[in-house]
Amino acid sequence: MNNQHKNEQEEQLSLKLFIxxxxxxESIKRRVEEDIKCLGLNPTEFAVLELIYSKGDQPIQKIGQKVLIASSSITYVVDKLEKKNLLKRKPCPKDRRITYATITEEGTKFMDDVFPKHKQAIKEIFAGLDVNEKKVMIQQLKKLGYYAESL
Amino acid sequence: MNNQHKNEQEEQLSLKLFIxxxxxxESIKRRVEEDIKCLGLNPTEFAVLELIYSKGDQPIQKIGQKVLIASSSITYVVDKLEKKNLLKRKPCPKDRRITYATITEEGTKFMDDVFPKHKQAIKEIFAGLDVNEKKVMIQQLKKLGYYAESL
DNA sequence: TATAATTGTCTCGAATTCGAGATAATAAAA
DNA sequence: TTTTATTATCTCGAATTCGAGACAATTATA
Structure with a gap:
């Protein structure tokens, strides 16, 4: 195979892989979203709540870094979770610029109930691959992601 | 390993794979978006334009099916592409409910210039994997996607 | 043929996300 | 210590996407 064909093949394959x-x-997200929507949350709200549920109080700023959303969006999401009484804001006494998001008792109860079911649902959605295939794919996706990130 | 542990391992792995x-x-999309944004288009606009560039005139309705966006969103996107003189609407003479989206001469010129570069950029973004790894990943992702879709 | 169901496009309002910039607090530098 | 730079959060307006429903045209059914 000459160089030009090789290049074209790489292009085709990459385009295909992208699609x-x-x-x-998209298919996976749709399923996950179904699982979450009936709880009255959207995926972002769930991700933020889960972060605080499993990692404890977080400065609002940190939340955005971990869940990968813009700071202005976190304000919006935390507002919504606060209205639902799942989170509350708590000022930091040492640094008055900082506001923590803290899970409420209601929020904890909610997640105690819901999170195990959520993990189970994810497991079912990903049941198209076996344990080993998943491990391989995780590795390959990391390679791909790191590389794209490094560009 | 007993059943409970197995189940937990599956859950952990699936969650991990999801993340x-x-x-x-996300990393990949960011790169692709960079490549497209400097052309003055967003990814949806580019996808719609590309579809019509490579597959010819399309009823507006079909576009949504192929690019996976809601019909109300296509109207919006086609409007934008029309304002940029890259597409135009053309009524179907046989079925007056249907409107085709047709690429303009300017749109064709634009894509002739831009599409080869775009393919090249995608290739570079995906260069973290070699040809064979890509083929394997495509297969596995299909399995995963079909399975999730079938639920 | 008249009626009902379906199809294709569009309008509208809501939800979500972003980026730019405002504000206040803290940290670093002169 | 004053000045400057950085940091954390929020406000605002814009962009994008969606779903519900309007409307017209077509197709299927009685």
Whole structure:
């Protein structure tokens, strides 16, 4: 195979992989969203709540870094969770610029009930691959992600 | 390993895969978006334009099916592309409910210039994996996607 | 043929996300 | 210590996407 064909093949394969990747994640996200929506939350709200549920109080700023949303969006999401009484804001006594998001008792109860079911649902959604295939895919996706990030 | 541990391992792995998948695609999308944004288009606009560039005139309705966006969103996107003189609407003479989106001469010129570069950029973004790894990943992602879709 | 169901496009309002910039607090530098 | 730079959060307006429903045209059914 000459160089030009090789290049074209690489292009085709990459384009194909991009589409398949996008589509697969769309299908998966749709299922995950179904699982979450009936709890009255959207995926972002759930992700933020879960972060605080499992990692404890977080400065609002940190939340955005971990869940990968802009700071102005976190304000919005935390507002919504606060209105639902799942989180509350708590000022930091040492640094008055900082506001922590803290889970409420109601929020904890909610997650105690819901999170195990959520993990189970994710497991079912990903049951198209076996344990080993998942491990391989995780590795490959990391490679791909790191590389793209490094550009 | 007993059943409970097995179940937990499956849950952990699936959760992990979900996160890695989401993150990897985020990194990739960011790069692809950079490539497209400087053309004055967003990814949806580019996808719609590309569809019509490579597959010819499409009823507006079909576009949504292929690019996976809601019908109300296509109207919006086609409006934008029309304002940029890259597409135009053309009524179907046989079925007056249907409106085709047609690429303009300017749109064709634009894509002739831009599409090869775009493919090249995608290739570079995906250069973290070799040809064979890509093929394997495409297969596995299809399995995963089909399975999630079938639920 | 008249009626009902379906199809294709669009309008509208809501939800979500972003970026730019405002504000206040803290940290660093002169 | 004053000045400057950085940090954390929030406000605001814009962009994008969606779903519900309007409307017209077509197709299927009685």
């Amino acid at each position: 398949v990747l996008t589509r697969a994640l | 890695v998948l989401t993150r990897a695609l």
